[in-house]
Amino acid sequence: MNMRKVLTLLLGASFLAVFVTSCDLDDDGKYSVGDFIVSLGVVQKENPSDNSYVIQLDNGDSFVPMATSVPYFNVYNNQRVWVNFNPLDDKSNSDGSLTYYGKVNxxxxxxxxxxSNASKVSADSMGYDPVxxxxxxxxxxxxxxxxxxxxxxxxxHYIxxxxxxxxxxxxxPYMLDLKHNARGDEQAYRTSGIVSFKLGTLKAAGNDSINFIVRYTNYDGQTVxxxxxxxxxGS
Incomplete structure (x- = not known):
């Protein structure tokens, strides 16, 4: 398994990890051009050659882009994204969620x-830098x-x-070690960002849930x- 995947962290900025909204309906019940919603989500794109896609937002709602201010951004299926969008319309779904239609800001x-499993990766590729x-x-x-x-x-850097x-x-509990490989980079300035991991492989036979602990070494040299x-x- 190749552990050297580029860290895409939105370096140099700290983005909100929660669903943020600033929306007020105007007189005719529609959204205004200045309204926006910020959220994390996952792209659902059935056809790679098609420009259309849906973002499943972390709060259970979804967003269907009708236009974009960043046409150069490469979108692909199952991509994890941070998105800021201008909702122009929405519809209610049977499960109580909303589907928004609007423009990507x-x-x-x-x-x-x-x-990853420790037995399948080399120790030197994981990194032992603080985080x-x-x-x-x-x-x-x-x-x-x-x-x-x-x-x-x-x-x-690699995470x-x-x-x-x-x-x-x-x-x-499963013990999950957060590994940081700075690759000899100088500690010039502090940056922050969000990383996401898929929990799907963490299961136990005969159970519908598992427990886990995240462990890491911080900049004080402490194991946390x-x-x-x-x-x-589920079953």
Missing amino acids: DIREILYKNI NVKDIWMSQDSILNLKIAFYTAGST NLVNDETGNGVDQ QEPVMTYHY
Whole structure:
């Protein structure tokens, strides 16, 4: 498995990890041009050659772009994105969610990776540089998100989440090590961003949920273990 995937972190800026909205309906019940919604989401694009796609937002709503201010942005299926859009219309769905229609103001790719197993990666490729975790949460039922911070001079860093394979997820939580490889980069300035990982491979036979812990080494040289989290995946 190639662990050297480029870290796409929106470097140099700290973007909101929650659903943010600034929308007021005008007199005819429609949105205004100045309204916007900011959210994380996952792209759903059935046909690679088709320009149309839908973004499944983390709060359960969805967004259908009708126009964009960033036509050069390459969109592909199952892509994790941060999106800022101007809603111009919406419809209610049977599950209570909303489907928005509007214009993309800005869109950025978020690092979105599988969780690796320690036995299948070389130790030197994972990296042992410090990293700080500012926030951690789950979304869309199976996505683990971390807002992280580290120091850089602007070069590419590598981030991975590695299962050390000591736990079973039931009586002993899976231990997931957040690995940072700065590749010798100078610690010139602090930057932060969001990374996301797919929880789908973390299952236990005969159970509909598992427990896990995220562990990392911070800039004070301390090994930090986040509180136990539970991933419910059903039968």
